[in-house]
Amino acid sequence: MSATLISSTTSIPGFYWQWREQPIYYVRAGQGHPQRPPLLLIHGFGASTDHWRKNIAELSKDFEVWAIDLLGFGRSAKPNWQYSGDLWRDQLDDFITQVIDKPAVLAGNSLGGYAGLCLVAQRPQSAAGLILINSAGPFTAIEPQPQPDPLRKIWGELILGILRQPWANYLLFQYVRQRSVIRKTLEKLYLDKSAxxxxLVEDIYRPSCDPDAPQVFASVFSTPQGEKVDVLLKQLTSPLLLIWGEGDPWMNAKERGAKFRQYYPQLTEHYLQAGHCPHDEVPKQVNAIISEWVLDFSFQRM
Structure with missing residues (x-):
């Protein structure tokens, strides 16, 4: 394991850690506390450690805070690998073991939440707790699904087949990575447009300029879904906090929250007036919830 300090456009110095011969970017702030676990922040799809800027500064007053760019995103390497929850689970597990060197509370948004859940459920020795912020991930379909319209099904399969083609993926990626399109997407995901x-747009645009970024984007259409969330929740033994932005257009927060409670009823949850990324849209509220929850269960474990 090696770490190299580099200059960064963020206000917190960043480091590179070598994992499976690939450079992985991370930041660290705050001091370790003997009675408080460190926090590890995990971004969502297309984001990076930069998306936690508003949280790191505040949370580092009370905790040792780490944030990492998942393989394929941000300033980390983007090899032509098959990306999955299992891959990021192993990356996070090795990072905690080799770099942080003590169990951490993982906090993940969207895709980062799913990656964190994979680790905490399947590598519990590395985790002190889990915080999911509008977390992604598939549930097992319990009720019979209605049969789709045959014509719509054919068109859907045709479109998906086209998107699996390298040329189509490349063209779509070149479109969605435009600054104007990134801004329009964020305007749908955030309730408070002033955020x-x-x-923020530049933080998302910058990694897309990496020549290897299109192949990561393409993996969305080629990689099979990972382990189901309900299966992972049945394996979970760590404290769990859910933070939901109620205005998320990509998921019904109340309905999804009920599914989490069904499989892990001892969780704690908060619903906020925000969109898909409440940690960035209403950071003061999210920081306060995280601090209170971690300090409370840390005290109980003393």
Missing amino acids: ITDE
Whole structure:
């Protein structure tokens, strides 16, 4: 294991850690506390450690805070691998073991939440707790699904087949990575439009300029779904906090929250007036919830 300090456009110095011969970017802030676990922040799809800027500064007053760019995103390497929850689970597990060197509370948004859940459920020795912020991930379909319209099914399969083609993926990626399209997407995901700054757009745009970024984007259409969330929740033994932005257009927060409670009723949850990324849209509220929850269960475990 090796770590190299590099300059960064963020206000917190960043490091590179070598994992499976690939450079992985991370940041660290705050001091370790003997009675408090460190926090590890995990971004969502298309984001990076930059998306936690508003959280790291505040949370590092009370905790040792780490944030990492998952393989394929941000400033981390983007090899032509098959990306999955299992891959990111192993990356996070090795990072905690080799770099942080003690069990951490993982906090993940969207895709990062799913990656964190994979680790906490399947590698519990590395985790002190789990915080999911509008977490992604598939549930097992329990009720019979209605039969789709045959014509719509054919068109859907045709479109999906086209998107699996490298040329189609490349063209779609070139479209969605435009700054104007990134901004329009964020305007759908955030309730408070004032939180959508030029800096935020640039933070998402910058990694897309990496020549290897299109192949990561393409993996969305080629990689099979990972383990189901309900299966992972049945394996979970760590404290669990859910934070939901109720205005998320990509998921019904109340309905999804009920599914989490069904399989892990001892969880704690909060619903906020925000969209898909409440940690960035209403950071003061999210930081306060995280701090209170971690300090409370840390005290109980003393």
